[in-house]
Amino acid sequence: LPGHTGGTAIGILVRGEFRTRERAFRLLLSWGASFFPGELSSKEVCISSALRSGNRRFAELLESELGGRRCEIVDLPSRPELNGKTCVVEEYLKGRDEYIVTLESGRKESLTISGANLKRRDRTPDDCGYCVEFKNGRAVRHEFDSSEECREFLTMVDERRRPAVTEDDEARADRAAAELLAELDLEDAVVKQQPRCIDKGRSPGKRRAGGKKCKRK
Structure with a gap:
């Protein structure tokens, strides 16, 4: 959402060198970041910034409907076992109206899928796809195949942090x-x-010493 000055997270990233911030852009898009009309927050401004930095592939990705978004695979007849799985859109094949996506779980398989078989599914705190836990001085990444697994893990972590009552x-x-x-x-x-x-x-209205x-x- 826009801040009190009208700027957004995407708008702030545009002000810097785009090539070094593409990863942050993709992360924001997977969490559902939106574009807003304005000098620094519109989709057109972000596309122009990508083109100026020579990143035409990412500019084309932003021009597409699902560019950079986290999606759910739906109605895929060739591989029905993937239906319901989540992926992240990595590249848009403009001439074919297809997307190159990377599955979130398993071997991080890369696939080419039609936009008709993708449904946008932004990350949320209860359905984030992965969680980074800092434990014993180390960062451990946990990945989940479903939103249920994610919620179960977060509940377990919350209970583990509560002090034990003897x-x-x-x-x-x-x-x-x-x-x-x-x-x-x-x-x-x-x-x-x-x-x-x-x-x-x-007596009423009178007091005797x-x-x-x-x-x-």
Whole structure:
């Protein structure tokens, strides 16, 4: 989405050397980054920047509907086992209206597929395709074949980070709760036993000095 100045992440990347930032462009596109009308955020500006840097292949990719996007393979009769699998569009074959894609799982197989067999499926936190975990000082990349696998892994990591609650912890919590309840009961009892002051000689709109007497409930 555009920021308060009207700029976007893609627009910021365009300002630099395009050739060195193509990887970042592709990452943003796979996460669903959008183009917006404007001086630095439109698709036309990004295409012009790619052409100026001599990257015609990437410019043609941006001109296509699914260029750089993460997609799901659908209705592929020649290889039905790939239906439902996710891939990333790497290149657009303009003359044939086909895309070269790379599968996300397995051997990272490269395929040529018609646009009719691709459905855009942007990355989301619950369906990101992969996750990089920093564990014991090392970065470990986990890849998932489905959004269900991704969610299961994220749930497992979240539970693993939670502090373990032992029986001693539960016992201490129970004791603290019991002590608090006891204090509240004691305080309530003291309030009930306190004397109540009544002014016997008081009349409406008039107070008599020395007329107060304390009477216990």
